[in-house]
Amino acid sequence: MGLMTYRVSMLPPGRDHRHVLVWQFDEPVRALSSASVGGGFSTPAWLLNIGVPHDYSRIDLDEHATAIAAGRGLSGSGIAMFTAVDVTRVEHACFEGASVSATVGVTKPTWAADPEAGHGSWPGTINVVASVPVALEPAAMVQALLAMTEAKTQALLEAQVPGTGTASDAISLLCSTAGPAHRFGGVRSSWGHRLAMATHAAVLQGLVAHPGRAR
Template sequence: MTSVVAPSTAAALLDPRWLTRTEDGTRLPALLWSAGPGWRMISNAVLGGGVGERGWVLNAQVAHGYRRTDPERHLADLADAAGLHGTGVGLMTAADVAAYGRGVDDGATAVATAGVRVHGWAAAPEPVTSGPQAPGTINVVAALPVALSDAALVNAVNTATEAKVQALLEAGYDCSGTPTDAVCIAARTPGAGDELHAFAGPRSLWGARLARAVHQAVRAATPVPGE
């Protein structure tokens, strides 16, 4: 059995492995990041969401019109089929995961998959839909090679979201995202003597790097409006 060695850098963590599967006669891909030990993550993902030690991140593409009502179970089954063990983060999207975008800024790394067929503003006066099309979802996975406090992890989610919205506006979209966007931020587990960063806002050292990396990744992954 081969031992698992934790990546020493955020860039190494976000080097994805390509997986494929067949569901209902359709060939579907997924992106897998194997973190190994030594990483804490925060996420709003349906599988492995919250804050804690996480060993992997799976971003699985599903068919448009996805109708399963047990996505957590579905993702857990996909993780089992991929041979994953322990606690990880599972994300879903109807967007083409092969068209992911990547951003790097001085140690901070981000990867985004972006489907924007259904999008809008978070504070719209009431839920608005544009027909039967399923949301494509914008999934952002980012990693920092430093330890963050719990509060800084929450701060990092906010920073990544701000950068995502900036990228969408610059790409020509009049929106703050899709109804099903998800984010996962990974940071090192603090060890003895490690500096624990208390801030990750957009003007802090690592928050600024995170924001630029996420901005690059979302811009790279977002299709041109109308295409």
């Protein structure tokens, strides 16, 4: 099993943001993220989950994230996710080595294949950050992200939320770069199963603790 160490801290609110969750990586990590800033495959030095006001309307997300990172003294490239949820209400869950942190808001849930939904996004994002202490092959990381998404949706359905998610949900998966890479990451693989279990638990905890709210 590889070694992956990181630090998580909380930044206070600033002029154009609320609290910010910060992950700083002490060793190289491999990431796959759906975030608008730093998304895709990467080797990030940091990750931000940025709380923003409900009327947030900036479209220069890269510049905003870079400014917050620089203010923290973070260098190199990173990943940034945004949410109107109060990130101090983050929920954590672990399952057999897989670790997940989730900020959960569902004020505007939507069905993925809703022909009446139209376009756009609204406050109420579910942001998920997951990590495993092993290396995963690129395809396995994609499979694991799908497993986590299915687990998130399962939690929403169990909580009777009328939707498969929100229009602005984001997921980031972090894995070690050390050791042999696991080939599979689907729901019945060892690490895909663990990530699904931890994701389901963290999202469900958030739904139970703050039902239907993005505070």
